[in-house]
Amino acid sequence: MTETVAATGLSAGTALSRPKVRRARIRGKWPVLVLFLPPALLLFTVFVILPMGEAAWYSFYNWNGYGLPTEWIGWKNYELIFRQGAFRNALVNNGLIILVSICIQVPLALWLATMVTKHIKGATFFRLIFFLPYVLADVAAGMIWRFVYDGEFGLVANIYHTFGLDAPFWLADKNAAFSAVLGVIVWKYFGFHMMLFIAGLQAIDKSVLEAADIDGATGWQKFRRVTLPLLGSTVRLSVFFAVVGSLQLFDMIMPLTGGGPSNSTQTLVTFLYSFGVMRMQVGFGSAVGVVLFVICVTLAFSYKRIFMKND
Amino acid sequence: MTDTAINPIDAAKAQTPGRSLRFGTKAYLYTCLIIVAALVVIPLVTTALGGFKTLGDLRGNAFGLPSTWMVSNYSDILFSQRYWLQMGNSLLIAGLTVFLTLAFAAMAAFTFAHVKFFGSQFLLNYFLIGLMFPAATAILPLFIRIRDLGLLDTYWGVVLPQVAFGLGMSILLFRNYFRSLPTELFDAAFVDGAGYLRFFWHISLPLSRPIIATVGIISFVGSWNSYILPLIMLNSESKYPWPLGIMVYRGEFSTDWQLILAFITLTILPTVIVFFAAQKHIIAGLTAGAVK
Numbered sequence: 001m002t003e004t005v006a007a008t009g010l011s012a013g014t015a016l017s018r019p020k021v022r023r024a025r026i027r028g029k030w031p032v033l034v035l036f037l038p039p040a041l042l043l044f045t046v047f048v049i050l051p052m053g054e055a056a057w058y059s060f061y062n063w064n065g066y067g068l069p070t071e072w073i074g075w076k077n078y079e080l081i082f083r084q085g086a087f088r089n090a091l092v093n094n095g096l097i098i099l100v101s102i103c104i105q106v107p108l109a110l111w112l113a114t115m116v117t118k119h120i121k122g123a124t125f126f127r128l129i130f131f132l133p134y135v136l137a138d139v140a141a142g143m144i145w146r147f148v149y150d151g152e153f154g155l156v157a158n159i160y161h162t163f164g165l166d167a168p169f170w171l172a173d174k175n176a177a178f179s180a181v182l183g184v185i186v187w188k189y190f191g192f193h194m195m196l197f198i199a200g201l202q203a204i205d206k207s208v209l210e211a212a213d214i215d216g217a218t219g220w221q222k223f224r225r226v227t228l229p230l231l232g233s234t235v236r237l238s239v240f241f242a243v244v245g246s247l248q249l250f251d252m253i254m255p256l257t258g259g260g261p262s263n264s265t266q267t268l269v270t271f272l273y274s275f276g277v278m279r280m281q282v283g284f285g286s287a288v289g290v291v292l293f294v295i296c297v298t299l300a301f302s303y304k305r306i307f308m309k310n311d
Numbered sequence: 312m313t314d315t316a317i318n319p320i321d322a323a324k325a326q327t328p329g330r331s332l333r334f335g336t337k338a339y340l341y342t343c344l345i346i347v348a349a350l351v352v353i354p355l356v357t358t359a360l361g362g363f364k365t366l367g368d369l370r371g372n373a374f375g376l377p378s379t380w381m382v383s384n385y386s387d388i389l390f391s392q393r394y395w396l397q398m399g400n401s402l403l404i405a406g407l408t409v410f411l412t413l414a415f416a417a418m419a420a421f422t423f424a425h426v427k428f429f430g431s432q433f434l435l436n437y438f439l440i441g442l443m444f445p446a447a448t449a450i451l452p453l454f455i456r457i458r459d460l461g462l463l464d465t466y467w468g469v470v471l472p473q474v475a476f477g478l479g480m481s482i483l484l485f486r487n488y489f490r491s492l493p494t495e496l497f498d499a500a501f502v503d504g505a506g507y508l509r510f511f512w513h514i515s516l517p518l519s520r521p522i523i524a525t526v527g528i529i530s531f532v533g534s535w536n537s538y539i540l541p542l543i544m545l546n547s548e549s550k551y552p553w554p555l556g557i558m559v560y561r562g563e564f565s566t567d568w569q570l571i572l573a574f575i576t577l578t579i580l581p582t583v584i585v586f587f588a589a590q591k592h593i594i595a596g597l598t599a600g601a602v603k
Contacts, residue, residue, distance in 0.1 A: 037434070040418065040419035044475050119332070129352060140575055143575050269539075277450065293444050
């Protein structure tokens with residue numbers, strides 16, 4: 001083995017002739033293509049691309065999923081979607097998740113990241129604890145918080161009871177329920193964002209901060225003028241994940257509220273589930289899927305175009 | 312598209328020794344960190360303790376230690392068939408998903424990394440479309456497809472879509488890693504007369520342990536925690552993975568919170584144990600896809 005490495009080390013010296021040499025020596029390009037590509041290609045086409053195309057097709061039909069779709073109704077499913085109050089709730093809620101991520105989660109994660117990257121004992125331990133909720137399943141996190149928020153046996157109830165007050169049922173109150181859900185989302189995901197910021201902070205060149213030190217910058221000035229600008233790409237990445245995550249949120253809502261009360265905690269995916277899947281309205285559900293797809297692709301593309309073009 | 316396989320996020324990474332901090336700063340840091348840590352841990356610990364309580368105890372004393380330790384809450388579940396069945400189902404589904412994802416993604420990524428062929432860039436982009444939208448968008452047509460294939464209520468009905476939706480990210484990670492291996496290896500092997508297949512099997516794969524671990528962890532955790540696909544594809548309770556089982560259990564014992572808490576604790580226990588045992592790999596793995 002070592003001999004051959006040495007041998008090619010010599011031939012590799014003439015960089016220009018290398019591609020030619022390689023092409024001449026490598027045998028059997030076709031067997032590898034025929035063996036290696038089709039499994040992934042087939043699976044991906046059958047279970048990802050075709051269903052997406054079919055969703056677009058089904059979305060123009062009124063169809064319950066049995067037999068073939070025959071009842072063409074044009075854009076009616078789409079009109080129905082936008083006329084539903086629950087869908088507007090879902091859109092607003094998804095927006096709220098993104099807003100909370102930007103205004104609370106990202107600053108919180110960044111703040112914690114700056115603390116656990118300091119030279120203190122137990123920093124690693126705190127990182128692990130903060131990351132732990134992210135590893136738990138959304139369903140389990142939702143269940144745990146359903147207990148926390150429970151108005152009779154939960155932690156919130158116990159706190160109220162110690163003060164001799166009647167405990168509220170936040171998850172059953174349509175004005176409070178979604179705020180409660182937002183709390184769980186921050187609890188579950190801030191650790192992930194913190195890890196992104198830790199990586200970002202570790203990538204900052206220490207000499208820049210030392211230079212600021214020599215110039216007599218205070219801690220806050222260093223953070224505001226040096227660290228934060230250098231973390232720009234991490235902030236944009238973190239917000240990007242908050243946006244993508246918000247559009248997929250489903251598992252956590254189901255054990256917490258199931259989208260209720262009176263559809264006040266619907267997200268786009270729970271809306272798709274309760275109005276498309278539960279009622280077996282394949283046409284309508286597919287139309288919701290298409291709307292979700294368009295939102296995902298538009299947001300992902302425009303966000304990358306506008307904010308992440310230099311990253 | 313820099314490669315994170317080379318620079319994974321490492322929670323345990325030692326800090327560069329800075330100046331030692333003033334006492335006031337330290338006190339401030341620890342106070343803040345402990346408050347946040349408490350907010351994270353208290354719901355988890357009270358859940359685990361709540362499983363040992365009676366319902367009455369839970370109502371008046373959700374935070375404290377149980378007044379009588381109801382070990383039977385836990386032991387009844389541990390001796391029940393349903394708990395082990397659900398764990399087994401989850402493990403089987405996750406195992407199949409990981410195996411197929413690794414095999415198919417590594418093979419496809421290898422051709423993208425090393426074989427020059429017409430349309431290679433186009434095909435890679437085709438797979439990357441999968442990164443742009445969640446499985447939920449196409450869930451109804453997916454359900455109909457699985458039904459028409461006769462895979463409804465089988466493990467494969469869950470596994471195959473999971474693998475398919477994981478392929479985009481996995482292929483990307485594998486391809487970046489394969490490309491980062493030194494080219495001298497390829498030249499050497501090809502001069503020796505090895506074909507692509509032997510090269511893949513004897514050189515690429517043995518050198519790819521870190522990326523196999525990363526992709527394996529991402530797809531295992533994703534499958535172990537997944538809810539929406541099994542919810543739609545499986546009908547019989549005997550095939551339910553644990554996230555579905557937990558919901559059924561809650562439905563049955565709707566107000567017996569102590570039992571539900573014990574059940575939740577037991578279902579998340581494996582995750583917590585594995586996380587603390589292999590935290591370095593898990594954090595690096597789960598954040599690798601993020602910083603791709």
